[in-house]
Amino acid sequence: MLSTVWPIRKRQRLDRHTRAKYLGHFDFAWYVATNPDVAASRLDPLQHYVEYGWREGRRPNPDFCPGHYVTQHPDAAQAGGDPLLHAIQAGRSKPCSTNSIQQQAPAPAITHPGPAEEPSSCPSAHDVLSVDLVNAADYLTANPDLAAHGIDPVTHWLTQGFRERRSPSPGVAVRSGMLADRARPESGWITMACRDEHVAIRIRPLSGSVIDQIGNQLLHDPSAAAVGRRAIAGLRQFEACDLLDRDSLDCEALFTGITSRPDAVIVLPWLVTGGAEKYAADIAAALMSTGCHVLVIVTENTAAQDSGWRERAILAPLQMADVVHWKTAFPAPDEQGTRLARFLNGIRPRDVFVFNSRLGYEAVARYGRSLSTFARLHCGYFSLGIPDAEGVTYGRIFPRRTCIHATTLTDNEPTRDALNALYGTLPGPGTLVLPPCVRQASFVAFESRLGRRSGRPRAGGKRWAWVSRVEPYKGTAILGRLAALRPQDRFDVYGPLSAAPADLGLAAPNIICHGAVPDVLAADFASHDGFVFTSLFEGMPNVVLEMSQHGLPMVLADVGGLRGTFTDDDVHFVSKSKDPAAQATAFDEALSRVASLPEAEHVARARRARAAVARRHSPETFAVTLQEVLA
């Protein structure tokens, strides 16, 4: 039983402002489906509802009953008018979970030539939008690619334009994605679901008077309307303080991640199992043990990419700190570290540490002058790498720019000496060594491991453990050649693979890759005859310090800061060689020497190695040295 029926095109349509009020709350498709008389009439469903439907008690969507609402809210009855509109204005109406845009918009891709198909059943969304929300002429003028392909502007906006935040008409602003989620109804935004995405629209708040004032100034400088006089009203508009809309700065996400102003900030690229991350976590633990509040800023990975970090044992101290993923809050590029510097300037920590974060190094390099007026800046560099294109580390790039403002912090003496040789004459706080901290096996556990090793059979082929990240710069090619030189021995490789074993030179049948070891200190290496470390360059490798707790003979490439902790009486160093074959031969000879030594010699070396680690790398020593660094 249809109300008075007039063909929609002979009537005055609802104005744009009225339509905007209902968008997201009036379900076009549902209304037509449940009111066949409206469908048959080809009336605009919203216009029908506004003019007749609510008076007749018809529901605008499955969840809203006008009659029930009025009984529950007498003020609505008193006010008169459409109960749904009353509910929307009072914030009592939930946006529809589905709506006509979602259900009825056809979905041709922009690349499809030719006009889009008309929606089959009723003219509602498509027709309504075509006249009121989407200004077809302006839309086609602004997007000439559509006109060239004969694509219907309404269809384009419904399927693609809204995602690109294209305005459908000069008077309507559009938001999508996170911006739509944050759009506030009290600011006039109407949110709706559109093809599985949230979209928010609102009538632009710019008044005609302001446009007139701008227009009057064109007398003095016509270039102010270079964009086109009519287009000024349709320009992107945003609130100056809405940094999310303005600059893609999600300050809300950043600020909610900070429980209170931090005393110290540690800047890291990601929260993975790595030496730099462990080093930073140990610094955080030492600082927090003195009552400092620590904020960790992760600059490369997003929160989603680091989602499993809380399960990583070496990062456990960071669970007591505030952790913010910078890219999650500020996804836009910040190549100069300007935003990070501004943030640090705002929160004013006492100490800032940067490890392996390009963004952090840039911020210190460019803004260190001002940041260092209130914070002690520390930039960590663990190695200068090897001087070929791929082996270049941040240690070769940034210290020259950061050392003027920041303490150059490293975990080993060779890197300190190399940096001092390069930049020692520049003014600045200088270069300091903070050796890494390592957990140690208890005396009882260590002696038990030694005892188990001593009791094992010594005849036959040997079994060697190789533990590290399995990548070329850890000397996998050397290991491959070494395994070929010692076919009777077995080489057990523990660590995450960066590529297929064959691509890393580990195709020999006596090399067995076991994958990553969750906890090197707790793992059982008692059945091995020794630990082999073939790395090409290092700072101070944690894995060697941890392997010293297993009582194994250690055959180590003479790299990084290992000689700062161990001597030739503790471990078996193998001199570096640029030739992998020569290096493999040197390792082969070292392994043969190790195999020929009496067990008592192994035990004595293992005990000395453990003692050396205890002296230099205990948590207590680390905390004391850190305080000296900060002093």
Next chain:
Amino acid sequence: MIDIGLTIVFHREGALAAPALASMADMAKRTAAAGVRVKTRAILDRPDHDTHRIVRKSGAWLDDIVTVDCGDLGATRNEGTRLSSCSHLAFLDGDDMWGADWLVKASASAFTAGWPDDVVWHPEWLYYFDERDFDVRTAGGLPRNGTRSFLMKHMASDSPELDRRALLMSNFWTANVFASKAIHERFPYREIDRSSGFGIEDWSWNIETLAAGVRHLVVPDSVHLIRVKQSGSLGQQNGVDGLLPAIPDDCIAWFDEATEPVATEPATMPLRRAA
């Protein structure tokens, strides 16, 4: 009688000074016609020859033209404060334009009953125009993709949508403000200190005044037209120089406090005082 010191600051604007002065003249006439006494002044800080010549010629109607040797935007504005004897001051940048009613509306807002004197007034709208948009110009009502010009709306400091901590990340308010001389004397602009890396005088000034409890409010239905420079803008130079805004110690507590409006009074405009 209300009197306003209207000061425009020039450096090396060259030909852009002419439309700025013409726009300022419109505004001054409109303001005087509304019964507000306006003292107009141009301050040229180390101007180049063209700018000097253009201001002398196009600004012959000004009450005063002063050349100074500050070499700093903040110091130049401070000089403007010192030179003015008016109770309220408005500063303009020498390459912008302004809605002709800016001062009429700003003074009406400032002198409306209920507002204290320690308020900084900003235009409601900013039209950032970029001449490069000529390349994507349109006769239609919707700008084409790639358009650089935009409109920005100022928000009052006590708006619930404004998180003052975000002011530490980016500046909310432009420098073309209207405020009492007393505020400018209490909070002089900081000069750029390149040795310490602090500067950005207008941003620092906004932070400092807000931290001190000064309210930043907007004048409804007003607009400034701001020219987007292709190069040589102060913002670009600040990045090159590695400058950060100076932040008073009071602001540090912003991160320790819950986000609250700075003031408790409503942000909406009260009724104007009856004539």
